Amino acid sequence: MASTLILLRHGESEWNLANRFTGWVDVDLSEKGRGEAKRSGASLKEEGIKVDIAFTSVLKRAIRTLWIALDEMDQMWVPVVRAWQLNERHYGDLQGLNKSETAKKFGEDQVKIWRRSFDIPPPPLSLDNPMHPRFERRYAHLDPVVLPATESLKITLDRVMPFWANTVVPHLRVGQTVMIAAHGNSLRALVKHLNKISDQDIIELNIPTGLPRLYKLDDDLNVLEDRYLADEAAVKAAAAAVAAQGKA
Numbered sequence: 001m002a003s004t005l006i007l008l009r010h011g012e013s014e015w016n017l018a019n020r021f022t023g024w025v026d027v028d029l030s031e032k033g034r035g036e037a038k039r040s041g042a043s044l045k046e047e048g049i050k051v052d053i054a055f056t057s058v059l060k061r062a063i064r065t066l067w068i069a070l071d072e073m074d075q076m077w078v079p080v081v082r083a084w085q086l087n088e089r090h091y092g093d094l095q096g097l098n099k100s101e102t103a104k105k106f107g108e109d110q111v112k113i114w115r116r117s118f119d120i121p122p123p124p125l126s127l128d129n130p131m132h133p134r135f136e137r138r139y140a141h142l143d144p145v146v147l148p149a150t151e152s153l154k155i156t157l158d159r160v161m162p163f164w165a166n167t168v169v170p171h172l173r174v175g176q177t178v179m180i181a182a183h184g185n186s187l188r189a190l191v192k193h194l195n196k197i198s199d200q201d202i203i204e205l206n207i208p209t210g211l212p213r214l215y216k217l218d219d220d221l222n223v224l225e226d227r228y229l230a231d232e233a234a235v236k237a238a239a240a241a242v243a244a245q246g247k248a
C-alpha cells in the first residue's frame with residue numbers, strides 16, 4: 001500500500017542563530033524558528049496532509065517544531081512517539097563551540113570533514129564531561145554502551161536505521177501517513193537511506209531548517225515522489241545557508 005512520509009527538520013534554534021555546534025544539547029527554537037514551524041504546518045495543511053502518527057527526538061527544538069506544526073494543522077491529537085534515536089548526531093567536544101570560530105582555528109576543510117563526512121566523527125567528549133549523556137536523566141534507562149561521546153553520520157545512521165525499520169516502517173507498510181520532526185543529521189541519515197545516496201555524495205547534502213519534505217513510498221518503500229513543500233529557490237538558498245555556517 002502506498003504511504004506518505006513527511007520529514008521536517010526543526011525550525012531555526014537559538015544555537016543555529018548563534019552558529020554554535022549543538023548536537024545533543026537541548027536548546028529551544030528561536031522566534032524565527034517558531035515562525036518556520038508554523039509556516040510548515042500551514043503548507044502541510046494546504047497540502048491536505050492527514051497524519052496518522054508522528055515521531056520526534058527527545059530534544060525540544062524538534063518536539064516544539066512538531067507541536068507548532070500539528071497545532072497549525074489542527075492535528076494535535078495524533079499519537080507522537082519521542083525517541084532518542086532520532087536525536088541530532090552527537091557533536092562530541094565541538095558542542096557549544098562557534099562553527100565559524102572553529103573554522104578559523106582548525107580550517108574550513110577540517111570543519112567540513114567534522115560536519116559532513118560520512119564516517120569521521122568529531123573529537124569525543126571525555127567520560128567525565130558533565131555534558132556526557134550518561135549524566136542526563138532522560139537517557140538513564142538506556143544501556144550505557146549506546147550512549148555516544150561523539151558520532152559520525154555513519155554512527156548516527158547505525159542508530160536511526162533500527163528505529164526506522166522496527167518502529168516507523170510498520171506504519172508505512174500499512175499505508176499510513178507518518179511525520180518525522182527531527183534534526184539536520186538524523187534526517188541526513190534517513191534521506192541517505194531513502195534516496196540511496198552514496199557515502200561520497202552525502203557530503204554535499206545540507207538539510208534546510210523548517211521546510212517539510214514530502215515522500216510518497218510504494219509497498220517496498222521505494223520513493224515514488226519526493227518534493228519539498230516550498231519553491232526550489234527557497235530550498236536551495238536555505239540549504240546553502242546551512243552549508244555556509246562552517247565558513248571562517
Ligand SMILES: O=C(O)[C@@H](CO)OP(=O)(O)O
Pocket residue numbers: 016020021022023024088089091115184185242245
Ligand atoms: O550543530 C548541530 O547540531 C547541527 C545542526 O544544527 O549542525 P551542522 O549543520 O553543523 O551539522
